[in-house]
Amino acid sequence: MTSRRTALRFDHGAERGDYEHLVEFEDVSLSFKGLKALDDVSFHVDDGELFAIIGPNGAGKTSIFNCLNGVYKPQEGSIRWKGEEILGRRPDRIAELGVARTFQNIELFAHMTVLENIELGRHVRTKTSWWDGALWIGPAKKEELANRAVVEDIIDLLEIARWRKYHVAMLPYGIQKRVELGRALAMAPELLLLDEPVAGMNLEETEDMARFILDIREELGITMILVEHDMGLVMDIADRVMVVDFGERIAVGTPADIQSDPNVIKAYLGEEMDL
Amino acid sequence: MRTRPRLFVSYASEMSLLPTWTQKIAALVFLGVLVAIPFGIIPGLGFLADNDWLKILSRVAIYAIGALGLHILSGLAGQVSLGHAFFVGIGAYTAAVLGGEVGKGVWGLGLPIWVWLPAAGIVAAVIGALIAPTAVRVRGIYLAIVTLGLVFIGEWIFRSVAFITGGSQAGRKLPRFEFRIWKEEMPLVDFTTDGTWFGVEMTSEAKTYLLMLAFIIVAVIIAKNIQRTRVGRAFMAIRDRDIAAEVMGVAEARNKLVAFALSSAFAGVTGALLGAFIGRLVPETFSLLMSIQFVAILLIGGLGTVTGTLLGSAFVIILPRLVQDFTGLLASTVETGTGFFASVAGIFVSTGIDDPGIISTLPGTSPGLNVAQFNVLLYGLLLIGFLIFEPLGLYGIWIRIRNYWKSWPFTY
Numbered sequence: 198m199t200s201r202r203t204a205l206r207f208d209h210g211a212e213r214g215d216y217e218h219l220v221e222f223e224d225v226s227l228s229f230k231g232l233k234a235l236d237d238v239s240f241h242v243d244d245g246e247l248f249a250i251i252g253p254n255g256a257g258k259t260s261i262f263n264c265l266n267g268v269y270k271p272q273e274g275s276i277r278w279k280g281e282e283i284l285g286r287r288p289d290r291i292a293e294l295g296v297a298r299t300f301q302n303i304e305l306f307a308h309m310t311v312l313e314n315i316e317l318g319r320h321v322r323t324k325t326s327w328w329d330g331a332l333w334i335g336p337a338k339k340e341e342l343a344n345r346a347v348v349e350d351i352i353d354l355l356e357i358a359r360w361r362k363y364h365v366a367m368l369p370y371g372i373q374k375r376v377e378l379g380r381a382l383a384m385a386p387e388l389l390l391l392d393e394p395v396a397g398m399n400l401e402e403t404e405d406m407a408r409f410i411l412d413i414r415e416e417l418g419i420t421m422i423l424v425e426h427d428m429g430l431v432m433d434i435a436d437r438v439m440v441v442d443f444g445e446r447i448a449v450g451t452p453a454d455i456q457s458d459p460n461v462i463k464a465y466l467g468e469e470m471d472l
Numbered sequence: 473m474r475t476r477p478r479l480f481v482s483y484a485s486e487m488s489l490l491p492t493w494t495q496k497i498a499a500l501v502f503l504g505v506l507v508a509i510p511f512g513i514i515p516g517l518g519f520l521a522d523n524d525w526l527k528i529l530s531r532v533a534i535y536a537i538g539a540l541g542l543h544i545l546s547g548l549a550g551q552v553s554l555g556h557a558f559f560v561g562i563g564a565y566t567a568a569v570l571g572g573e574v575g576k577g578v579w580g581l582g583l584p585i586w587v588w589l590p591a592a593g594i595v596a597a598v599i600g601a602l603i604a605p606t607a608v609r610v611r612g613i614y615l616a617i618v619t620l621g622l623v624f625i626g627e628w629i630f631r632s633v634a635f636i637t638g639g640s641q642a643g644r645k646l647p648r649f650e651f652r653i654w655k656e657e658m659p660l661v662d663f664t665t666d667g668t669w670f671g672v673e674m675t676s677e678a679k680t681y682l683l684m685l686a687f688i689i690v691a692v693i694i695a696k697n698i699q700r701t702r703v704g705r706a707f708m709a710i711r712d713r714d715i716a717a718e719v720m721g722v723a724e725a726r727n728k729l730v731a732f733a734l735s736s737a738f739a740g741v742t743g744a745l746l747g748a749f750i751g752r753l754v755p756e757t758f759s760l761l762m763s764i765q766f767v768a769i770l771l772i773g774g775l776g777t778v779t780g781t782l783l784g785s786a787f788v789i790i791l792p793r794l795v796q797d798f799t800g801l802l803a804s805t806v807e808t809g810t811g812f813f814a815s816v817a818g819i820f821v822s823t824g825i826d827d828p829g830i831i832s833t834l835p836g837t838s839p840g841l842n843v844a845q846f847n848v849l850l851y852g853l854l855l856i857g858f859l860i861f862e863p864l865g866l867y868g869i870w871i872r873i874r875n876y877w878k879s880w881p882f883t884y
Contacts (some may be wrong), residue, residue, distance in 0.1 A: 199724035236752065266719050268715060268718075268719065287718070288715075288718040288719050289718050289719075289721045289722055289723045289724070292648075292720060292721030293721055298719055298722075304713050304715075305713075305716075306708060306709050306711075306713055306716070306717075307712050308622035308708065308712055308776065309708055309709070309712065313705055313708070316705055317705045317706070317708075317709050317717075317720060318720060319702075320702060320705070320706060320709075320720060320721050320722055321721035322718075323702050325701055325702040325703070326703075326704040327698065327699075327701075327702075327730055327734065329704055330697055330698060330701030330703050330704070331697050331698050331701075332694070332697065333697045333701070337701060338484075340702075341487065341700075341702075342483050342484055343488060343702060344486070345483045346483065349483075359698060362637070380720065384720065384721065
């Protein structure tokens with residue numbers, strides 16, 4: 198089984214290590230009319246890291262993901278992928294580089310089954326043209342079958358076999374979150390963006406999800422950026438943490454550093470004042 | 473080793489078009505019935521071998537091909553289009569120019585069917601692809617309005633280019649269903665005259681019906697394959713959540729363009745077949761009403777499913793005939809019968825100038841609507857009814873019946 202999962206690993210070729218950082222944000226600023234969502238945010242993520250972004254609601258965490266995905270176009274700054282500028286590229290072009298993502302409010306394709314959703318994730322890793330597909334001849338059929346085997350591996354990894362044929366709209370919230378993770382994994386990504394993967398989950402579901410995240414890291418070696426409010430989870434599994442507040446980066450460091458950083462304490466708990 | 477009979481042992485068998493034996497057998501039986509219809513050998517369905525009914529069934533098949541095109545665009549890719557009639561027209565006139573004879577002031581090259589039929593699809597697809605960049609910039613109701621404009625522009629163009637279309641009054645003749653290798657005198661296979669095939673006496677209607685049956689089977693297989701492969705999933709992803717689809721690597725504009733081109737290709741083929749089937753067309757055929765008819769097929773049948781599209785085509789095309797027959801039945805009840813039924817029928821049918829009623833059997837002289845007007849009214853009522861009460865259409869009704877019997881005698 199483990200050997201088959203190699204299909205889920207990103208094919209790095211010879212390029213790995215030819216660049217300084219996998220992802221690099223440099224002085225990225227994003228504003229919507231008068232509202233400044235991101236203000237000179239800089240950070241970098243290296244290969245194999247589990248990088249967490251935390252901060253109060255509305256701090257700009259999801260905006261960072263949207264900039265990286267190409268959904269938002271920041272007015273200033275630079276976003277580099279392996280040293281190459283990607284700011285201004287179309288979202289589907291960025292996805293092709295190997296950037297996958299889950300969403301805070303589940304963005305599954307509601308009228309498709311679990312299988313179809315995860316198969317859609319294989320879009321960037323497959324080539325079947327519409328005319329081959331329309332005739333279901335040789336290459337198309339071969340690719341669809343090979344694809345299905347990969348998708349079944351993901352289903353197996355995430356333990357959602359019994360939901361396979363269900364339309365995703367009918368599934369419970371926790372399972373939908375897992376399907377979304379599966380869809381992202383199907384892209385065989387090099388970087389996985391997880392936007393609040395355990396939001397609204399109970400303890401058991403949270404532990405399941407943490408286990409999946411660690412499994413993915415260990416078995417597939419995927420670099421991850423995690424946005425999460427569950428501090429227990431973040432401090433347990435992240436290598437480095439960045440804290441943002443009102444669109445500004447206020448701290449970055451190891452979980453231990455962050456916990457004792459006065460700026461972070463100020464952002465989360467407020468300041469003591471003499472009254 | 474024997475396994476459980478209903479156990480799938482390979483992805484190939486589970487992913488095939490008809491995965492279970494029940495489905496395989498049902499499809500085979502249904503196909504057998506369809507092929508046997510013109511020979512009138514099926515008990516209870518003998519009346520369908522009548523030439524009138526064969527014509528209606530051929531028309532169902534022709535419309536179903538176009539409806540499958542709209543199914544790809546609206547049902548899968550989620551792009552509402554009222555411009556389908558325009559592409560049907562493009563197909564019809566491509567066939568006319570390539571396959572038609574030179575007539576009074578109209579062009580015609582007289583090429584054989586294997587040229588004009590694929591060309592009708594290709595030309596329509598190319599024009600669809602040219603228009604798509606404009607259409608992909610708008611969505612929802614705005615796209616409906618842009619494509620609505622297309623129908624009116626198209627109708628005007630068709631009326632203006634009289635050397636192709638024969639103009640508004642006369643129209644023009646279209647190629648016939650004859651198979652030639654090139655322009656030889658005697659066609660190799662002729663679908664337009666009565667004759668014997670393999671020792672069986674067949675009318676031209678029966679031959680045409682079988683030809684249309686072959687075309688619709690091919691169209692259904694293509695539509696199904698598109699739906700279950702990479703491009704179909706990309707279409708559905710754009711329909712459900714376009715931004716998430718882009719983040720997953722689906723190029724939105726490109727896939728919408730492919731959807732437009734594919735849909736137009738189906739429409740073009742329908743146009744060519746419809747033209748050859750009717751024999752003579754005026755530009756006004758490709759009006760908004762035809763577009764609405766295709767939308768009605770999709771909505772009544774059930775949006776997003778091939779089965780629903782086929783059910784919808786059969787329903788929408790056969791409905792006028794049923795209304796006509798039913799009106800005739802009511803009228804004869806009124807005239808000959810007495811008692812309760814005759815008086816109830818009398819309320820609906822108007823048989824003379826002094827007799828009020830909803831449907832009139834003497835158009836123009838008595839009050840009430842004629843059958844055609846009543847049909848338009850009925851389409852409207854059915855569309856509203858299905859949208860409110862059964863958004864999944866006839867397919868949804870079928871699913872409910874099936875689920876009821878699956879779990880019978882339990883309620884769930």
